[in-house]
Amino acid sequence: xxxxxxxxxxxxxxxxxxxxxxxxxxxxxxxxxxxxxxxxxxxxxxxxxxxxxxxxxxxxxxxxxxxxxxxxxxxxxxxxxxxxxxxxxxxxxxxxxxxxxxxxxxxxxxxxxxxxxxxxxxxxxxxxxxxxxxxxxxxxxxxxxxxxxxxxxxxxxxxxxxxxxxxxxxxxxxxxxxxxxxxxxxxxxxxxxxxxxxxxxxxxxxxxxxxxxxxxxxxxxxxxxxxx
Amino acid sequence: xxxxxxxxxxxxxxxxxxxxxxxxxxxxxxxxxxxxxxxxxxxxxxxxxxxxxxxxxxxxxxxxxxxxxxxxxxxxxxxxxxxxxxxxxxxxxxxxxxxxxxxxxxxxxxxxxxxxxxxxxxxxxxxxxxxxxxxxxxxxxxxxxxxxxxxxxxxxxxxxxxxxxxxxxxxxxxxxxxxxxxxxxxxxxxxxxxxxxxxxxxxxxxxxxxxxxxxxxxxxxxxxxxxxxxxxxxxxxxxxxxxxxxxxxxxxxxxxxxxxxxxx
Numbered sequence: 361x362x363x364x365x366x367x368x369x370x371x372x373x374x375x376x377x378x379x380x381x382x383x384x385x386x387x388x389x390x391x392x393x394x395x396x397x398x399x400x401x402x403x404x405x406x407x408x409x410x411x412x413x414x415x416x417x418x419x420x421x422x423x424x425x426x427x428x429x430x431x432x433x434x435x436x437x438x439x440x441x442x443x444x445x446x447x448x449x450x451x452x453x454x455x456x457x458x459x460x461x462x463x464x465x466x467x468x469x470x471x472x473x474x475x476x477x478x479x480x481x482x483x484x485x486x487x488x489x490x491x492x493x494x495x496x497x498x499x500x501x502x503x504x505x506x507x508x509x510x511x512x513x514x515x516x517x518x519x520x521x522x523x524x525x526x527x528x529x530x531x532x533x534x535x536x537x538x539x540x541x542x543x544x545x546x547x548x549x550x551x552x553x554x555x556x557x558x559x560x561x562x563x564x565x566x567x568x569x570x571x572x573x574x575x576x577x578x579x580x581x582x583x584x585x586x587x588x
Numbered sequence: 589x590x591x592x593x594x595x596x597x598x599x600x601x602x603x604x605x606x607x608x609x610x611x612x613x614x615x616x617x618x619x620x621x622x623x624x625x626x627x628x629x630x631x632x633x634x635x636x637x638x639x640x641x642x643x644x645x646x647x648x649x650x651x652x653x654x655x656x657x658x659x660x661x662x663x664x665x666x667x668x669x670x671x672x673x674x675x676x677x678x679x680x681x682x683x684x685x686x687x688x689x690x691x692x693x694x695x696x697x698x699x700x701x702x703x704x705x706x707x708x709x710x711x712x713x714x715x716x717x718x719x720x721x722x723x724x725x726x727x728x729x730x731x732x733x734x735x736x737x738x739x740x741x742x743x744x745x746x747x748x749x750x751x752x753x754x755x756x757x758x759x760x761x762x763x764x765x766x767x768x769x770x771x772x773x774x775x776x777x778x779x780x781x782x783x784x785x786x787x788x789x790x791x792x793x794x795x796x797x798x799x800x801x802x803x804x805x806x807x808x809x810x811x812x813x814x815x816x817x818x819x820x821x822x823x824x825x826x827x828x829x830x831x832x833x834x835x836x837x838x839x840x841x842x843x844x845x846x847x848x849x850x851x852x
Contacts, residue, residue, distance in 0.1 A: 509762060509763040509784035551803065552804050557811075560666065560804075561667050561804060
């Protein structure tokens with residue numbers, strides 16, 4: 361039925377003398393975790409990792425795909441009010457997808473280097489800009505603890521100014537909302553679902569322990585790539 | 589595990605303590621024995637007022653199986669208690685905010701949309717007091733009398749209201765609250781979403797029901813299944829008695845102009 365409609369549209373468009381582009385909307389799917397759910401214990405329990413990945417991240421993706429589909433339809437129909445109305449759902453769910461995709465990569469089991477401080481150019485940049493890794497950790501943990509509500513703490517870099525930044529974003533806003541040239545190196549999810557089952561309301565303990573599984577290798581790779 | 593934010597039992601008593609100037613308006617059940625007195629250098633007593641942690645109007649296991657005792661112990665005993673402690677600590681430093689009632693404190697610290705640092709904790713203290721009282725064991729069912737009539741007038745039917753309320757809850761992004769309020773200006777009921785600590789007092793509306801949608805409010809019992817939590821709240825927890833009482837009080841402030849609608 362849809363195929364018939366497309367053919368009819370095309371024929372009609374052809375007859376009227378103008379071309380009509382028919383794009384299909386790209387759908388997104390849940391990326392695999394590069395490690396088992398239990399691999400980050402005891403810093404983060406397997407139960408949390410599984411729920412976080414299979415339920416929360418998946419829900420963002422499902423809703424993102426749905427919103428994109430609706431947006432595509434609204435654009436095609438020229439339905440501006442709907443296009444405008446969908447923006448917040450796209451930012452929220454799309455942001456949730458981006459943020460969590462980065463998050464799984466910037467964590468690693470201890471046996472794969474999780475928690476090992478960065479060497480190389482990122483390590484030097486941190487020393488120059490912040491004084492030490494400890495200073496970065498302290499700063500980010502303070503921001504994370506002070507954040508009221510839901511959001512993320514980021515170590516990012518400005519790829520234009522080649523400078524490191526620490527930023528927070530609220531809800532699922534991706535880092536790029538804070539600056540168009542910002543690229544995330546490390547993110548810490550401070551939504552309650554990221555730690556509640558294990559740490560309850562003791563967010564500072566979660567923030568302290570997550571550094572034991574922080575994947576500085578990934579951060580260094582991104583940093584070096586953006587520095588070229 | 590310590591069940592309160594501090595190492596000992598929460599130091600705030602279960603009664604709200606008032607500044608000296610409010611002594612005359614203390615309701616009889618609150619004694620003024622709880623007021624702290626410090627003598628300044630000149631020998632004149634300086635009184636510091638602190639907010640207390642109110643206990644929910646039911647035992648912590650009374651909402652089982654819909655809201656577990658365990659979750660209430662953490663939600664009330666750690667989160668709510670923590671907000672009270674944080675508020676008292678912040679107020680210690682800021683003389684300007686002394687002597688305010690909680691409602692005033694919220695409006696002042698909201699600062700017309702540019703909130704002061706005290707706003708988050710003050711509002712969360714109020715929000716959680718309101719939340720516990722918006723629920724009751726054996727709750728749910730339907731509102732009665734004038735409140736039901738008002739809901740039917742402003743939403744078409746109770747079913748429609750319930751649907752809209754649940755929809756609002758499920759489309760809230762991030763942490764926040766869902767409220768049924770009486771809009772003072774428009775003199776009608778409305779469903780409102782707020783983010784983080786914001787509550788309808790800042791717009792001068794009168795809240796009737798509040799639902800906590802921060803993840804800590806449901807995660808231990810429901811994990812990511814927010815829909816289940818919201819439905820359970822509407823079907824088994826919400827206290828329409830409390831809402832009716834609040835509506836009756838609201839009518840002292842808002843003329844609904846409809847003499848045919850009795851509240852009680």
